Amino acid sequence: MRVFLSSLLCAAILGYRAGAVVIDDFSMTSQKFLSSGVPEGFTLDLNEERLVQFAEDDKPVWITEREKIRAKALGRKFFDITHTPWFKRPPTSLAPSLAYPAPDKQNLVNTVIANLTVDGMISNLQKFTSFRTRYYRSETGKESQKWLLNRISEITAEYASPSLTYLITLTEFTHPWGQNSIILKIKGASEAAAVENGTVVIGAHQDSANTIPFLPAPGADDDGSGTVTILETYRGLLASNYTPVQDVEFHWYSAEEGGLLGSQAVAQSYAQENVNIHSMVQFDMTAWVKRGTREEIGIVTDYVDADLTEFIRTLVNTYCGIPYVDTQCGYACSDHASWGKAGYRSAFGIESTFDNSDKNIHSTNDRMDISDEFSFDHMLEFSKLAVGYIIETAGWSKL
Numbered sequence: 001m002r003v004f005l006s007s008l009l010c011a012a013i014l015g016y017r018a019g020a021v022v023i024d025d026f027s028m029t030s031q032k033f034l035s036s037g038v039p040e041g042f043t044l045d046l047n048e049e050r051l052v053q054f055a056e057d058d059k060p061v062w063i064t065e066r067e068k069i070r071a072k073a074l075g076r077k078f079f080d081i082t083h084t085p086w087f088k089r090p091p092t093s094l095a096p097s098l099a100y101p102a103p104d105k106q107n108l109v110n111t112v113i114a115n116l117t118v119d120g121m122i123s124n125l126q127k128f129t130s131f132r133t134r135y136y137r138s139e140t141g142k143e144s145q146k147w148l149l150n151r152i153s154e155i156t157a158e159y160a161s162p163s164l165t166y167l168i169t170l171t172e173f174t175h176p177w178g179q180n181s182i183i184l185k186i187k188g189a190s191e192a193a194a195v196e197n198g199t200v201v202i203g204a205h206q207d208s209a210n211t212i213p214f215l216p217a218p219g220a221d222d223d224g225s226g227t228v229t230i231l232e233t234y235r236g237l238l239a240s241n242y243t244p245v246q247d248v249e250f251h252w253y254s255a256e257e258g259g260l261l262g263s264q265a266v267a268q269s270y271a272q273e274n275v276n277i278h279s280m281v282q283f284d285m286t287a288w289v290k291r292g293t294r295e296e297i298g299i300v301t302d303y304v305d306a307d308l309t310e311f312i313r314t315l316v317n318t319y320c321g322i323p324y325v326d327t328q329c330g331y332a333c334s335d336h337a338s339w340g341k342a343g344y345r346s347a348f349g350i351e352s353t354f355d356n357s358d359k360n361i362h363s364t365n366d367r368m369d370i371s372d373e374f375s376f377d378h379m380l381e382f383s384k385l386a387v388g389y390i391i392e393t394a395g396w397s398k399l
Contacts, residue, residue, distance in 0.1 A: 039214050041139045043178065051082045052259060055331055060085075068259070073211045073362075077332045079341070080259025083176070084268045089343030098278070098345070100311035103318045103388065108396045112240045112387045113319065118376040120235060121383075124151060124228045125368055129218040134208040136179040136255035136262075141207060145179045148206055148252060152184060152231065159238035167243065173266055179207060179254040181262040184234065188246040189397035198278035199247040200394040202386055203263065203335055204230050205256030205284060211362045220368040221351070222361035225287035227252055229379050233386040245395030246278065253335050256284070257362075263335035267342040279308050280346040281389055282336035286382040287368075288351045288358035289375050296325040297381060298350040298357070303329065303337055305345035312347050312389065319388040320381045327353040349382060 038044050046066040053060045054071075060081055063071070071078065103109075128134075131144040149172065156168055167187040172180040188194040204226030208219025218224070234250055254262035270277060289295045297316050299309060316324040329348060331337070336346035351357055358373075360366045368374050 042135070042137055042214060044137045044213065050080055050259075051085065052078045052080050053332075054078045069213060072209075072257070077330050078259050079264065079332045079337070080261055081264070083261065084264040086268055086271075086342075089271065089341070098307070100307055100314075103314060103392050105391050105396065106318065109319055109388050109391050112236050112242065112391070113384050115236045115239045116232060116380060116383050116387070118232075118380055120155075121228045121232050121376050121379055122368075124231060125220060125224050127151075128224050128227065129220045129368060133210065133213075133215075133217040134179075134206060134219055135210075135213050135217060136175075136207045136258055137177050137213070141179045145182070145206060145254065148227070149182055152182065152234070155231070155235050156238065159235055161241050164238065164241060164243060173262070173269075175254055175262060175265060177255060177258075177261070179262075181254045181266055182206070182252040183266070184250040186237075186242075186244055186248045188244045188248070188394065190245050193246040193395070195276065197246050198276035199249055200244070200278045200390055201249045201251060201280040201339075202230050202233070202390065203251035203253060203280060203282050205253040205262070205335055207253075207255055207257050207262075208366070209257035209362055210364065216364045217362070218364065218367050219361075220366050220370075221285050221287045221358045221374065222366055223256070223284045224368075225285055225351075225379055226283035226382075229283050229286045229382045230386055232380075233383045233390070236383065236387060237390065242391070243397045244390070245397045248390055248394045251335075256335055260332055260335055260338050263338035264341075267338040267344065271342040271344075277339070277344045278393055279305070280336060280339040280344055281308075281312065281386075282334050282346065282348045283350075283382055283386065284334040284348065285351050285357060285361070286349070286379045287374050287376070288356075289373055289378050290352060290356040291371075291373055293352065293356050295322045295375075295378060295381075296352055297322060297385065298327045298352050298354070299324045300329045300333070300336075300348035300350060301326050303331060303333065303340055304347045305340065308345045308347045312349065312385070315385055315388040315392065319384050321384075322378075322381055325353055327355075329354065349385060351378065
């Protein structure tokens with residue numbers, strides 16, 4: 001039996017304020033946008049019913065797309081489980097038994113780090129933020145996804161050796177809303193290791209959103225920064241002719257801003273097929289260094305795997321030139337949460353503590369030129385961390 005959101009409960013949810021988020025209680029302008037028709041270039045039914053979950057112990061509730069947008073604008077975090085009405089699996093129920101040893105591949109990791117630059121991140125993000133919006137139900141959101149897919153192909157063609165190219169597959173994970181998630185796999189040299197130890201996954205989300213979805217959303221930090229951070233990681237690995245021992249996958253998810261829709265679909269698919277995943281790390285917002293604060297890598301400590309998170313801390317200490325700081329994110333905060341919900345180990349790195357993070361997100365001001373607080377050098381520290389994570393977990397096969 002469906003549980004519908006009553007007017008009273010809706011008011012309670014929409015009146016919520018999360019942390020330091022300050023919203024103007026949905027201005028008359030916002031109301032006007034959501035009460036008028038959907039503009040050309042968007043495939044969105046504001047009256048469509050969506051099944052969402054606002055907290056781990058809450059029952060899912062049915063609300064309209066319009067109510068979902070309002071909840072997002074007021075700082076609420078949630079899973080939209082309309083397409084993935086699964087039961088939560090016990091933590092690590094599908095993950096292999098793991099131990100995280102101290103990092104011991106410094107020579108190999110530092111070889112790749114030496115190949116990393118900000119040049120590609122700058123040019124890629126300039127193009128990626130030129131799309132009016134990357135909203136998952138917009139035409140430009142589809143176009144930006146196709147551009148990213150093509151850019152990954154170009155980097156592969158330019159930097160992968162013939163032997164490495166043979167190990168790489170690039171696929172679209174299709175979604176009914178049209179903007180697809182992107183999955184790139186580097187097949188490991190050892191079939192036995194891949195089966196026994198599982199696939200190493202690193203992810204970011206490619207979509208962007210304005211508080212009012214029909215307005216421009218350049219999404220430079222959220223999450224264009226994470227998108228090009230792991231893209232530079234991939235390029236650096238190829239330039240070093242990296243061949244993993246076990247499988248490695250790079251994921252660029254669609255529709256994170258719609259309630260983790262893309263990553264839920266991917267994670268559920270993997271779980272249903274009993275795919276062995278070693279671990280998953282998400283990078284969402286990697287660019288901002290608030291003026292007057294210490295430059296740090298934020299390590300999220302809630303709704304994550306504690307052992308994997310501690311391992312990420314050791315990688316920061318080993319491979320990054322800045323320290324880490326613990327922070328909290330809340331329920332359904334980014335795509336790592338989809339993997340944890342599916343029973344896999346996951347962790348999440350962000351640009352700072354949440355109090356010090358970029359407050360321009362979900363607006364037209366989420367631009368790379370908005371302030372000198374937007375730092376490509378800071379993003380490069382996350383690429384270093386990603387390289388360390390991949391090589392330390394997936395190994396390096398010197399064929």
